[in-house]
Amino acid sequence: MTMQNEKNDIAIRLSGISKSWGAHQVIKSLDLEFERGQLVALLGPSGCGKSTLLRLLAGLETPDSGSVEIDGKDVTTATPSARGLSMVFQSYALFPHLSVAENICFGMQVRGVHAAERRQRLLDALELTNLQGLEQRKPAQLSGGQRQRVALARAIVAGHSICLMDEPLSNLDAKLRHSVRHEIRALQQRLNMTVVYVTHDQTEAMGMADKIVLMNAGSIVQSGTPAELYETPSSAFSAAFIGSPPMMLMDAEKLPAALRASVIPVGTGQEKQLIGVRPEHFRIVAPSSTEFFGTVTGVEFQGAESYIYLDLPGGDAIIVRSPEKSLLKLGDRVGLGWDPVDAHVFAADDGRRLSPVPAPSPVPAFLTADTSNVHSLQPRAAAL
Numbered sequence: 001m002t003m004q005n006e007k008n009d010i011a012i013r014l015s016g017i018s019k020s021w022g023a024h025q026v027i028k029s030l031d032l033e034f035e036r037g038q039l040v041a042l043l044g045p046s047g048c049g050k051s052t053l054l055r056l057l058a059g060l061e062t063p064d065s066g067s068v069e070i071d072g073k074d075v076t077t078a079t080p081s082a083r084g085l086s087m088v089f090q091s092y093a094l095f096p097h098l099s100v101a102e103n104i105c106f107g108m109q110v111r112g113v114h115a116a117e118r119r120q121r122l123l124d125a126l127e128l129t130n131l132q133g134l135e136q137r138k139p140a141q142l143s144g145g146q147r148q149r150v151a152l153a154r155a156i157v158a159g160h161s162i163c164l165m166d167e168p169l170s171n172l173d174a175k176l177r178h179s180v181r182h183e184i185r186a187l188q189q190r191l192n193m194t195v196v197y198v199t200h201d202q203t204e205a206m207g208m209a210d211k212i213v214l215m216n217a218g219s220i221v222q223s224g225t226p227a228e229l230y231e232t233p234s235s236a237f238s239a240a241f242i243g244s245p246p247m248m249l250m251d252a253e254k255l256p257a258a259l260r261a262s263v264i265p266v267g268t269g270q271e272k273q274l275i276g277v278r279p280e281h282f283r284i285v286a287p288s289s290t291e292f293f294g295t296v297t298g299v300e301f302q303g304a305e306s307y308i309y310l311d312l313p314g315g316d317a318i319i320v321r322s323p324e325k326s327l328l329k330l331g332d333r334v335g336l337g338w339d340p341v342d343a344h345v346f347a348a349d350d351g352r353r354l355s356p357v358p359a360p361s362p363v364p365a366f367l368t369a370d371t372s373n374v375h376s377l378q379p380r381a382a383a384l
């Protein structure tokens with residue numbers, strides 16, 4: 001890849017961005033790049049600075065220091081309209097007195113886009129967002145999901161390749177959230193848009209994003225693909241934030257010595273540690289085969305799996321995810337174990353990861369397999 005291409009693949013670059021409100025530093029000297037055509041989720045707990053970061057990107061706030069580059073141009077002090085971005089907010093921000101079509105076309109009209117061009121873009125956006133037939137309705141006559149699709153259509157007709165979204169699904173009920181989430185992802189991929197997507201919902205980020213930027217208290221805690229964050233959390237914070245239920249963190253001192261010794265990395269035995277295991281990686285075994293036990297405090301049947309709530313002798317409580325319908329009852333005592341490769345060790349004081357980062361697993365054979373037969377199938381498929 002040439003230097004020129006490398007530069008072109010970065011849609012947005014933030015360098016040393018800081019922002020304070022009074023004495024409260026909300027964004028702490030942050031560096032971040034957004035690759036073109038990716039959906040990147042800014043994820044983190046309430047108040048960690050996600051929306052502020054998005055507003056700095058949009059030009060709705062100015063950073064105290066650092067720079068914002070879009071498509072290789074410094075836009076740190078540029079107005080929102082000069083940045084060539086579209087935005088979708090949780091509140092939809094639709095004009096109540098305008099119809100769906102008028103809401104979608106409003107920005108184009110203001111910018112003086114020719115009527116025929118406006119009409120064509122409107123028709124395309126209505127089709128992409130599945131809003132045909134609703135053009136004349138007012139926002140009050142639409143469901144929440146339809147209103148959010150109008151907001152999406154408005155972002156699409158703007159024709160910008162970068163779209164910023166701030167919790168666009170949080171006003172929708174759980175079922176609708178799932179379907180609109182799927183629609184947003186499909187649209188983003190179809191139009192090859194660069195989307196920066198703010199959410200505090202890790203399921204949403206895991207399900208939609210090419211990359212997750214996990215934030216806490218104004219800093220980036222970890223960034224990577226959803227699988228990287230899930231499989232190799234860099235800190236106890238990442239481990240406990242990602243996953244539903246998240247990784248279970250147990251005080252290492254309260255676990256049987258043999259179990260502890262099987263996972264603690266050499267040379268780190270002096271400090272207090274937490275051992276993390278994902279709920280699906282616990283094994284329920286016969287009590288006679290282990291020194292590690294738990295007492296059942298609840299069982300939740302979820303259809304495809306069961307969650308078993310257990311109290312551990314040291315006082316920790318854990319959730320075990322079982323792929324079967326569990327027959328365990330309250331008060332049952334069960335033996336527990338895990339495969340050492342599925343345990344993660346963190347420092348108890350600052351939460352940093354102590355266990356080594358495993359080498360990336362080899363690319364599965366089916367992804368590198370000879371694809372000549374795929375090509376040979378194409379003419380046949382075309383003939384059908």
Ligand SMILES: Nc1ncnc2c1ncn2[C@@H]1O[C@H](COP(=O)(O)OP(=O)(O)OP(=O)(O)O)[C@@H](O)[C@H]1O
Pocket residue numbers: 021026044045046047048049050051052053200
């Ligand atoms: N205009 C403002 N004036 C003063 N403080 C502000 C302002 N905007 C945001 N803050 C503060 O900055 C911090 C970060 O806010 P921000 O909205 O970026 O967080 P967030 O991660 O998006 O949270 P949420 O998920 O709750 O929206 C919060 O403590 C908030 O109170």
